[in-house]
Structure formats: C-alpha cells, structure tokens
Amino acid sequence: MRHVTRPTLGILGGMGPLATADFYRRLVQRTPAGSDQAHLPVLIWADPAVPDRTAALLGEGPSPVPALVEGARWLQRAGVSCIAVPCNTAHAYVEQLSRATGVEVLDMIRAALETAARRRPGLERVGVLATRGTRLTGLYERAGARLGLDVVQVSGPVQEEYVDAAIRAVKAGAAPAAPESWIATATESLRERGAQTVVAACTEIPLISSAASRVLPLVDSTDALAEAAVSRLWRPAAAPGPALAVRTGGRTG
Missing domain, CATH: 3.40.50.1860 (Rossmann fold)
Incomplete structure (x- = not known):
C-alpha cells in the first residue's frame, strides 16, 4: 500500500x-x-x-x-x-x-456538543438520542459538564420502544418511514423534558432525523x-x- x-x-x-x-x-x-x-x-x-x-x-x-x-x-x-x-x-x-x-x-462527543452550543447561544439543556451503550458510559454527560451543559436522555421505555428500535431498523436496511417517526416521537419526549436542542448521538439516527428536526433544532454528530x-x-x-x-x-x- x-x-x-x-x-x-x-x-x-x-x-x-x-x-x-x-x-x-x-x-x-x-x-x-x-x-x-x-x-x-x-x-x-x-x-x-x-x-x-x-x-x-x-x-x-x-x-x-x-x-x-x-x-x-x-x-x-x-x-x-x-x-x-x-x-x-x-x-x-x-x-x-x-x-x-x-x-x-x-x-466526536465534544464536537457535537460544541456545535450545539455554537448554534444556540445561551444553550443550557441538550437532549441526546443515543444507544444504550452510549448512555451507560455517560460520555455526553461528562462532556456536557465540562462545557457547562445539562444533558438529558429519554426515559427507559422510550429508549427501548423508539430509539433502540429505530437504530435496529436502520442497521437492518428497513424502509425509513417508521423509524423516522419513532425518532420524532423520542425527540418530542426530550422537548417535554426541557431540551432546547437535540443531538443525534448515534450515526444511524441522522439518516432518519428529518421529522425530528422539525420538533427541536437537531445537531448531527456525524456532521x-x-x-x-x-x-x-x-x-x-x-x-x-x-x-x-x-x-x-x-x-x-
């Protein structure tokens, strides 16, 4: 080579x-x-x-x-x-x-949160759509704390029913309509928890995020x-x- x-x-x-x-x-x-x-x-x-x-x-x-x-x-x-x-x-x-x-x-984690803060001056609370593994590690919570941002996640049931299901669907090559709707529903739950913007914190999610971006301003971690x-x-x-x-x-x- x-x-x-x-x-x-x-x-x-x-x-x-x-x-x-x-x-x-x-x-x-x-x-x-x-x-x-x-x-x-x-x-x-x-x-x-x-x-x-x-x-x-x-x-x-x-x-x-x-x-x-x-x-x-x-x-x-x-x-x-x-x-x-x-x-x-x-x-x-x-x-x-x-x-x-x-x-x-x-x-990638810091880059996504810095992008969110740059796009919305005065940002305080960021919603994150991620895998269960990313949630478990606290990667976004720790990076957010360093940047003065409060990171919020969806509830356990929403994670399982909507976020995990959507990620699996993309990986399996499923038609995008249903998983896109699920991610929009999960984003709505983050808005109800006070999120001012949302990070698509799994690289499958940006592929099905157009409806979610109409619920909250969305930062694409891939971007x-x-x-x-x-x-x-x-x-x-x-x-x-x-x-x-x-x-x-x-x-x-």
Missing part, C-alpha cells in the same frame, strides 16, 4: 457500514475544496465484524477492543495524521486506541465529526496528491 505524505485522515469504520459511507460523503461535502485534488487524502478501515459496542458495554457480548485496535494500527502503519471514528458508542474505547497507537483520535476533521487537517494551499485510498477489513470474526 502506498503511503501518503499529505496530512491524511484515517477513518475507523464499519460500525455500521452505512454510517461509515455517510460520514465520508459528509466529509467531502464539508471540505471547501475547489478541485478533486484539493480534498483530503483518506484511508478507510471498515470492518463490519467489530463486535457490537453496546452489547459489550452491557456485558452481553465480546469486547470490540481487539478489532478496533487492529484497525487503528493498520491506519497508524499507513501514516494517518489522526483518526475519526464515526460511531458514538465506540468512543468509550478511544483512550485505549490512542494508547495503543499513539495517534490522535478526534473527539460535527466531519467538520472537526476538516478543521484539523484541511489547508487551502494543500498540494495535489492522491485523494482516496480505501481498504475494507479482512477479519472474519
């Missing part, structure tokens, strides 16, 4: 595959490049066999750490400047990835991560070079 010499983004993806593809599309859209050659070089490790992150955090499945470290080390050897992980729940493990590779991992990557790496005077190298993970389990 050819190593690139320009500042290069590594994407540790496959969690799920559609969310990874959506993140790369958004990255390209948000790069203010005037030509193909001015876009960021990107290396993608997309291994859908990474064990389920929520199941692991709930003690119901194997740890994803070995698979995540394998992918991160592949990106490290390829010479990436930093790594984006387009999966909120996987951020429970980013410190382990950084220690294992010495490569900076962009903070926030893409903007953070562009801010970190893109420079107007970047020299032409290879625009993209893609490889999918070859693990079988």
